[in-house]
Every structure is written in structure tokens, then in C-alpha cells.
Amino acid sequence: MNLEQALNVMKEKGYKHTGKREDILALFSREKRYLAAKDVLQALQGTYSGLSFDTIYRNLSLFSNLGILEETELEGEKKYRFACSTDDHHHHLICVECGKTKHIHTCPMDTISEEESSFTITGHKFEVYGYCGACGERRSSTGA
Structure with a gap:
């Protein structure tokens, strides 16, 4: 998955394209690793001063449900990353x-x-x- 593919999935499923959503997805595109909600909040707080954990969690859940992000649990905390682009089983x-x-x-x-x-x-x-x-x-x- 890359940023363009993620934005297309949102569009195809009828979800609104916002700057915050694009910036969250761009962060995952750059990082290429699992991130927690607190990592997303820290990365975007300078751009969106009123950004809340609720907004982050709501969008991470949406992206996960749409198959844009994969999630796992590490040390009791949910973490997310872009879904793999490969179709082979791994x-x-x-x-x-x-x-x-x-x-x-x-x-x-x-x-x-x-x-x-x-x-x-x-x-x-x-x-x-x-x-x-x-x-x-x-x-x-x-x-x-």
C-alpha cells in the first residue's frame, strides 16, 4: 500500500478526503513501520494543535477497517502500519x-x-x- 492507493481506497468507499487523513496516511507512508496512536499524535501536533487521541483512534480504526492499515498489539498497545503491497502469503x-x-x-x-x-x-x-x-x-x- 502507498499513499495514493490508500487515498483511492477511501474515495472508492465514499469517505471524505481531509488534510488530517492525508497527513496521517503520509506519515505511515514515510515511516514503513508499526506506529502507535501516540506516535501519530506527536508527529502531527505541530501541524494540528487541537488534534486529539479520539481523532487519531477514530481514523486509525477507519483505515484498519478499510484494509489500508494492518494492526498488531505490542506490549499491550495497538500499533499500525500500512497494509502490505504484496499478494503472496507471508x-x-x-x-x-x-x-x-x-x-x-x-x-x-x-x-x-x-x-x-x-x-x-x-x-x-x-x-x-x-x-x-x-x-x-x-x-x-x-x-x-
């Missing part, structure tokens, strides 16, 4: 410090037997949490 490695992600193309669902006929699988989500190379090195050098 999962993510997620850095718990900086929020950067990396695709992994193996899937644990491949090990589940299709013979399990008493359970109908409707979907799944698999994420691996840890530290990216840069954050891991920083933690090692500071003894954290």
Missing part, C-alpha cells in the same frame, strides 16, 4: 523496539493437518517479535 518479524518489519515466507499453518475435520479454520495471524539488527546491537552495547 508473515512478519517485528522489532519490538523500533517497529520495523521484515517478511517471512514460511507459514506454521503448513504443519497443521488437513485431517482435522472437526475445526474449520477461517484465518490466521503469525508474528514473531524480537529486535532488528540495529536495535539488537544497540541493546548489546548498552547492556540492556
Whole structure:
């Protein structure tokens, strides 16, 4: 997903294009990592002095429902990032410090037997949490 695609999804679904919405989406386009609502608020407070968490959460929820943003929960906090542009099935490695992600193309669902006929699988989500190379090195050098 990129900014133009995100704005087109909003338009196709009949949602109003506002400067705030575009700026929120532009932030995700630039960052390419998971962001919390507080990150969005900090980034846009200088531009929109009256911006509230309610406005941020309402828009993040809308973007998530429209499939523009993906969400996850890290350390008890919802975080969001642009939905992946790739159509191939994959999962993510997620850095718990900086929020950067990396695709992994193996899937644990491949090990589940299709013979399990008493359970109908409707979907799944698999994420691996840890530290990216840069954050891991920083933690090692500071003894954290």
C-alpha cells in the first residue's frame, strides 16, 4: 500500500478526503513501520494543535477497517502500519523496539493437518517479535 492507493481506497468507499487523513496516511507512508496512536499524535501536533487521541483512534480504526492499515498489539498497545503491497502469503518479524518489519515466507499453518475435520479454520495471524539488527546491537552495547 502507498499513499495514493490508500487515498483511492477511501474515495472508492465514499469517505471524505481531509488534510488530517492525508497527513496521517503520509506519515505511515514515510515511516514503513508499526506506529502507535501516540506516535501519530506527536508527529502531527505541530501541524494540528487541537488534534486529539479520539481523532487519531477514530481514523486509525477507519483505515484498519478499510484494509489500508494492518494492526498488531505490542506490549499491550495497538500499533499500525500500512497494509502490505504484496499478494503472496507471508508473515512478519517485528522489532519490538523500533517497529520495523521484515517478511517471512514460511507459514506454521503448513504443519497443521488437513485431517482435522472437526475445526474449520477461517484465518490466521503469525508474528514473531524480537529486535532488528540495529536495535539488537544497540541493546548489546548498552547492556540492556
